[in-house]
Amino acid sequence: MKKYLAQAAVAALAVGFATETMAEEWNVSLWGKRRAFTEHVEKLAELVSEKTGGEFTLNISYGGLSKNRENLDGISIGAFEMAQFCAGYHRDKNPSITVLELPFLGVNTLEEEVAVSHAVYDHPAVQADLARWNAKLLMTSPMPQYNIVGTGEARDELAEFEGMRVRATGGIGQAFSAVGAVPTSVTATEAYNAMESGVVDTVAFAQHAHFAFRTIDQATWWTANLNPGTVNCPIVVNTDAYEGLSDAHREALDSSVDEAIAHYLANYGELLNKWDSVLAEKGVQKVELAESEINKFRDVAAGPIRDKWIADMTAQGLPAQELYDLVVSTLEAKRAE
Incomplete structure (x- = not known):
């Protein structure tokens, strides 16, 4: 009898170990708070x-694991298994994906942004670039074209951007610099204080971020049609962690990306639908620049910044022209669907 009890105990213990082995927990490093920008990660976890x-869980942390500018570093050393970051926070660490932050690329919808981002992410040179950080690109965080909020008198002519201190990163910051503005790359979480203290006059964000980081609460005006570009913010996973998943868990993760993105797009669409009513409620003036002013901006910023990017990235050994052409051809193909 004792023999059978002992065998049963060992079997139960073995089952327990097997169950424990099958369970998988990943830590996910985001920042700020839950918002439209993070809804695809929340949906992915679900x-x-x-x-x-319930055997594979994603534990999402908003700032508790790392600073937003250090998420890629955290991924590289395996401090956590998944993270979000923005290319413009450290262009030298992820030069290949900065093609997606070039100004005036002509991307008009979130669906187009998803298409061009994922096409670039799939390029072997881009994957090799991120592999230096032991990072695998999983999905994008599509954002609409950025526009600026500001205080004081509205700026509706390009000449009024001269000397304007603007919170803007990546290619958007370069575009503003090209027309005489003074960009600063304070992080999203620092933007409200920078605006309140007068460190910046204006802040360039997508709509969700003006909500989430409360810059809309200080604004007296907002540009409705400037649309200089957007920021590219991928979700990446630690390569070792990804390869260490069981086949079933890896399939569960990979097969959930498209649905998570679809959820994000639907949720963001609802936010955009209520944007005008929020502006009216807060008394924020909606400023529309004349098409001639926007064309001036495009002429000064688009071509020269693109050409410099291609030259600089080619010098670094990246197939820069190929990556830029991939964005253009993907955009054309998406619009032809």
Whole structure:
């Protein structure tokens, strides 16, 4: 009898170890708070848990694991398994994906942004670039074209941008610099204080971020049609962690990306639908620049910044022209669907 009890105990213990081995927990490093910009990660966590019966869970942290500018470093050393970052925060660490932050690329919708981002992410040179940080690109965080909010008298002519201190990163910052503005790359979480203290006159964000980081609460005006570009913010996973997943867990993760993105797009669409009513409620003037002013901006910023990017990235050994052409051809193909 004792023999059978001992065997049963060992078997139960083995089952327990097997169950424990099958369970998978990943830590995910985001920042700020839950908002439209993070809804695809929240949905991804929900879907992965559902598909694996709770055996694979994503523990999402908003700033508790790392600073937003250090998320790629955290991924590289395996401090956490998944993270979000923005290319413009450290252009030297992810030069290949900065093609997606070039000004005036002509991307008009979130769906187009998803298409061009994922096409670039799939390019072997881009994957090799991020592999230096032990990072695998999983999905984008599509954002609409940035526009600026400001205080004081509205600026509706390009000449009024001269000397304007603007919170803007990446290619958007370069574009503003080209017309005489003074860009600063304070992080999203620092933008409100920078605006309040007068460190910046204006802040360039997508709509969700003007909500989430409360810059809209200080604004007296907002540019409705400047649309100089956007920021590219991928979700990446630690390569070792990804390769260490069981086949079932990896399939659960990969197969959930498209649905997570679809959820993000639907949620962001609802936010955009209520944007005008929020402006009216807060008494924020909607400024529309004349098409001639926008054309001036495009002439000064688009071509020269693109050409310099291609030259600089080619010198670094990247297939820069090929990456830029990929964006253009993907955009054309998406519009032809």
